[in-house]
Amino acid sequence: MTVGTALAVGLCGVEGSIVEVEADVGRGLPGIYIGGLGDAAVGEARERVRTAAANSEMAWPRTKIVVSLSPAHMRKHGTGFDLAIVCAVLIANSDNAEAKGRLRRTVLIGELGLDGSIRPVRGVLPAVLAARDAGARWVVVPEANAQEAALVDGIAVGTAADLQQLWRWVLTGEGIATPRSGAPGQAEFAVDLSDVDGQSQARFALEVAAAGGHHLFMQGSPGTGKSMLAERLPTILPPLTRRQQLEVTAIHSVAGALDQSGTLITHPPFVNPHHGATAAALVGGGAIPRPGAISLAHHGVLFLDEVTLMRPAVTDALRTPLETGSIAHVRTHHRVVFPCRTQLVMAANPCRCGAAYASECTCTATDRARHDRALSGPLCDRIDINVMLTPAGAIVGTGEPGEPSAAVRERVVEARERAAHRWRAQGHAAELTNATVPRARMRRQAGLNPEAMALLEYKLKAGELSRRGVDKVIALAWTLADLDGAATFTFDHVTTACGLHDEKIY
């Protein structure tokens, strides 16, 4: 028997599937051919595995070697197949049944250095999850990825520093290191809402945004605390569930944005790209699609500061993903989808110079026109809550520390539970927030309060609210009711919601 088999994982975005690597060592001129829709990095594995094996004093066959990666229809990217390729070749001529059996139960993930060392790769967490779900008993990963792999329960994790150590384990079942599982979660937040003095209006808007999952837009002069508030939104959001933690960590792993300590991302992430960022940086992309800022902010907060300075093409690219909660990148032969259910927070100065058309405003007419145009942009359509921060609001503090995040978070969690219970009772997924419940359903529920509906009808006719605005006000009214512990929203909730929404119709 001259065919060797080993297992690896191929990733498509954050979805992994098992790849079977077969190596046929036969007669013919020495050489190695790798087939099965691999990219350039997979093709280059030829020289890497041969050199690494030679430098590790392995008996590399001096004949023709054909390696096939299957399923053949699946695109394979990167250097993570090296270990499986080298083991499939080395085992091909062996009659060690025990070793062959071990390779059949083990998924190998890692890149080989020319000296035989095993190097870290991206996306280990989703790869190990896929290996476990496919029924693999063991997974071997590079040492530097050990903690990340150990986050996954239900599969034994081994790590090897180099090819010699790995091969010894394949042959004998001994000599591999096993990392301790249960890597620590993230440390507590470094910031807290108690740091914010005054700005009671904005703090209230932030709480409502958190409780209903509503998108928020803060306008105010520099120094009024817009970034400070935005940064603290994750501290009052409900903690991530275990499933959400793994989802978020997997995205960061694929993006290469995880540190080697293998820390599980346990808090809602906060991502704040620069206003000069490209569309690709925001929504992801590339020949092998990588997640962008909006996906890194999955189950967390995407903060766009100075949003009026962003190019319209860039903000426009965010519109659909924000609505659908996922973004697809289509490439030849494959399609990669990244989730991006994120809460948007935007901030802007009231004008380009920040003085808001007051006597000291130095903006030109062109500046003002550009600023106003940016505010009427498509992304502003997605905003549920508009809040104006005034310098006076920052001054009217008591000097005492504000209410801490933990206390606000408690109310937010209760409100979200009330909303989830209501929408679940009507057959919706438990994860829906007031901001994401289908509009038609929301409208039908709104009929509960004819007095409030009459007000909205009036505002619609008077041109003070758009159709979309009416839906947003109703969603906000539900959130206010949830925060109050009320069974349904009242007329007062609707008027408060109108104030929070305060739509500008251009």
Ligand SMILES: [Zn+2]
């Ligand atoms: Zn100005």
